[in-house]
Amino acid sequence: MSPFHSALKQLTKAAALMNLDDAIFEKLKKPDTILQVSLPVKMDNGTTKVFEGYRVQYNNARGPYKGGLRYHPKTNLNEIKALAFWMVIKCSVVGIPMGGAKGGITVDPKKLSSRELEELTRVFTKKIAAFIGPDKDIPAPDVYTNPRIMSWIVDEYSNIVGHNAPAVVTGKPIELGGSAGRIEATGLGGFYIIQELVHKIKMSKKNITVAVQGFGNVGYYIAELLYKAGYKIVALSDSQGGIYNKNGLDMNPVNIMKTKENEGKISGCYCIGTVCDCENFKQITNEQLLQLDVDFLVPAALEEALNGKNAGKVKAKIIVEMANGGVTPEAEKKLLQKNKLIMPDVLSNAGGVTVSYFEWVQNLQNYYWTLEDVNTKLKKIMLDSFNQVWNIKEKYRTDMRTASFISALARIQEAMRLR
Numbered sequence: 438m439s440p441f442h443s444a445l446k447q448l449t450k451a452a453a454l455m456n457l458d459d460a461i462f463e464k465l466k467k468p469d470t471i472l473q474v475s476l477p478v479k480m481d482n483g484t485t486k487v488f489e490g491y492r493v494q495y496n497n498a499r500g501p502y503k504g505g506l507r508y509h510p511k512t513n514l515n516e517i518k519a520l521a522f523w524m525v526i527k528c529s530v531v532g533i534p535m536g537g538a539k540g541g542i543t544v545d546p547k548k549l550s551s552r553e554l555e556e557l558t559r560v561f562t563k564k565i566a567a568f569i570g571p572d573k574d575i576p577a578p579d580v581y582t583n584p585r586i587m588s589w590i591v592d593e594y595s596n597i598v599g600h601n602a603p604a605v606v607t608g609k610p611i612e613l614g615g616s617a618g619r620i621e622a623t624g625l626g627g628f629y630i631i632q633e634l635v636h637k638i639k640m641s642k643k644n645i646t647v648a649v650q651g652f653g654n655v656g657y658y659i660a661e662l663l664y665k666a667g668y669k670i671v672a673l674s675d676s677q678g679g680i681y682n683k684n685g686l687d688m689n690p691v692n693i694m695k696t697k698e699n700e701g702k703i704s705g706c707y708c709i710g711t712v713c714d715c716e717n718f719k720q721i722t723n724e725q726l727l728q729l730d731v732d733f734l735v736p737a738a739l740e741e742a743l744n745g746k747n748a749g750k751v752k753a754k755i756i757v758e759m760a761n762g763g764v765t766p767e768a769e770k771k772l773l774q775k776n777k778l779i780m781p782d783v784l785s786n787a788g789g790v791t792v793s794y795f796e797w798v799q800n801l802q803n804y805y806w807t808l809e810d811v812n813t814k815l816k817k818i819m820l821d822s823f824n825q826v827w828n829i830k831e832k833y834r835t836d837m838r839t840a841s842f843i844s845a846l847a848r849i850q851e852a853m854r855l856r
């Protein structure tokens with residue numbers, strides 16, 4: 438099942454349970470706009486390569502389109518459509534006044550030099566410039582994109598419109614109008630969800646074990662926050678494999694990141710080291726990590742990590758889906774049958790877009806908040822959203838994903854009706 442097919446399945450399940458208006462259901466099955474662009478780049482060796490880029494604007498009933506940009510060799514239109522749809526739901530779950538979009542380029546960015554990556558980003562910005570903008574559609578970082586790439590977009594877009602326009606993207610460096618706390622926001626939002634859940638289900642706080650798949654922006658920060666709060670991180674992984682220590686000994690994400698960066702080579706704008714450079718741990722595969730007997734399993738890499746094939750082997754009690762689309766509907770069905778609790782992506786990882794929204798607000802006001810302001814507001818939104826979704830779950834006797842969708846769709850439906 439493709440990611441977009443999965444997204445529609447989730448929509449259909451929630452729509453049926455809440456009696457979503459038929460016309461709105463039909464409208465939500467398709468994105469508003471799909472933009473597909475060719476991106477010619479002069480490579481360092483003198484040849485020209487043409488890459489493919491996308492921007493899908495899904496729905497803006499509740500506010501301007503909002504969503505990240507992904508640079509990945511497997512990125513394709515189906516995936517971007519699903520990710521754009523999930524952004525619509527996510528912004529609404531946490532009640533921020535934005536719609537949903539997503540974009541990306543099919544490219545292995547680690548194989549490009551810094552100059553090639555910059556040119557690719559600037560060509561992409563030129564091609565989508567008429568469609569994005571602070572009041573229209575505001576991109577942000579996602580897999581293999583980062584604040585450096587956002588800086589090039591701000592610069593290129595500002596040159597095109599003839600004035601400084603920092604609010605065209607979020608996830609910028611602080612010096613260019615980025616928000617305090619944005620870099621760790623997605624991980625911190627997920628951390629708040631876990632803390633609230635532990636409190637809600639009265640879980641003993643001692644020796645809670647966690648395995649995290651993916652050690653990028655999201656995986657690293659959530660692992661670091663959990664480690665600092667006393668959770669036992671027993672396994673971590675990235676695209677090259679994983680590391681494991683049953684007792685969580687020395688599994689300090691800060692040290693592991695240092696080793697990864699010290700050992701790893703730099704390719705263009707990327708460190709291509711791996712957690713597997715930490716040789717004092719047992720080496721495991723990503724599949725083995727997903728099957729560990731832990732309290733919390735946190736997929737924080739790519740979609741479909743847990744799927745129909747491997748879900749039956751999952752031993753973790755609770756899955757906190759930090760990767761968008763990390764659990765397929767087939768996997769979810771199997772996991773729910775085994776009474777696993779799944780904290781869905783549209784709730785768990787919504788901290789990122791929440792602080793992106795704060796960044797946009799700060800840019801528009803040209804008035805900047807302290808880290809304390811940002812995190813206090815983020816915490817309130819995450820906890821309120823968690824509790825609203827939890828209550829809907831109880832009311833409809835359903836799972837947390839369907840409850841999140843019901844919460845989101847009710848707001849989207851109201852906005853679409855009013856318009």
Ligand code: NAD
Pocket residue numbers: 578579580581582623650651652653654655656674675676677723737738739740759760761762786787789790
């Ligand atoms: P990132 O590029 O910073 O990191 C991605 C990580 O995943 C890297 O450690 C990479 O090695 C690992 N990875 C890639 N392929 C893998 C594979 N096949 N198996 C295991 N690990 C693999 O990306 P990120 O920003 O951390 O995004 C991770 C997930 O979180 C994505 O699904 C993204 O859409 C989602 N997300 C990100 C944000 C954000 O603010 N960055 C917000 C919400 C959701």
